[in-house]
Amino acid sequence: MKVYFLKLMSAMLLLYSLTAEAATEQYPFVNSTQRAAFKQLTQELRCLVCQNQDLADSNAPLAVDLRAEIYQMIQRGESKQSVINYMTARYGDFILYKTPLKSTTYVLWLSPFATLLIAFSVLIIIVRSRYQRMTGDS
């Protein structure tokens, strides 16, 4: 059973890597750094039409166009950051899967830590009060 499951998993992984390759196929790169940059960028940028897909994965016409744009920018030797700047200048932070940390996103980034802090405080209060009750009783 376990072996069967592993086989299934590896088959699925293989299938996934094949489909991931399919999108980059049409873009020949002169070196692996550029290919890696293209791959990373298309996976970090969101398709605006089908929003739960990245640009690498999407077949929406706009995603195809944006992939071509990224390819050309990389071919011109532009940095990853300049591609990201180009995209966010047009489509905003929404196009980024990694939300940047800035004044408008502080709540988003910091609220999990704040919640954790509150949870710990509550825990400490509860434990302390129980401890006091126990020692008071005995």
Add this chain to the structure above:
Amino acid sequence: MFRYWRYHLPLAVFLLLAVFLWRGLQLDPHKIPSTLINKPVPKFDLPDIMVPGKSFTQQQLLGEISLVNVWATWCTACQQEHPILLDIARDSKVKLYAIDYKDELTEAKNWLAQYGNPFLAIGFDATGQTAIDWGVYGTPETFLIDSQGIIRYKHVGPLTKQVWQHTLLPIINKLRTGAI
């Protein structure tokens, strides 16, 4: 003190969550805010569909308040909003321009002949490059541009009478009176 919190904290957490989820229900993730609001129109130079040899550039948008509608013949929602655009053009409160996004030239001409042409100029964006520069991610989109060529508002999706009356017109009137 502790007893008080014990009963009220879960309620407080629930209410906070309810407020956020309620707000979340009203947000549409498909409406992506434009980054170009209060910024000048990106430079563009497109062939004008109606006048061969002439081009449509950002220069033409200066001087008067205008709407720039991004549409295509293959876009069904564009067909749906077209009567509203014709009405707006008849009202002549603003100048209407368009960008034809990734289209066929003859089809575009036929479409305009069939449904009517409310636009003063139509830029033919065959590659979609101008639309990308404008941050367009789905037709139809309509930009409201002031007389200085600054983008003041963007509407995503088909225009309706409602949107024109309650959203675009108030902004136009404010721009007219110099309130903004």
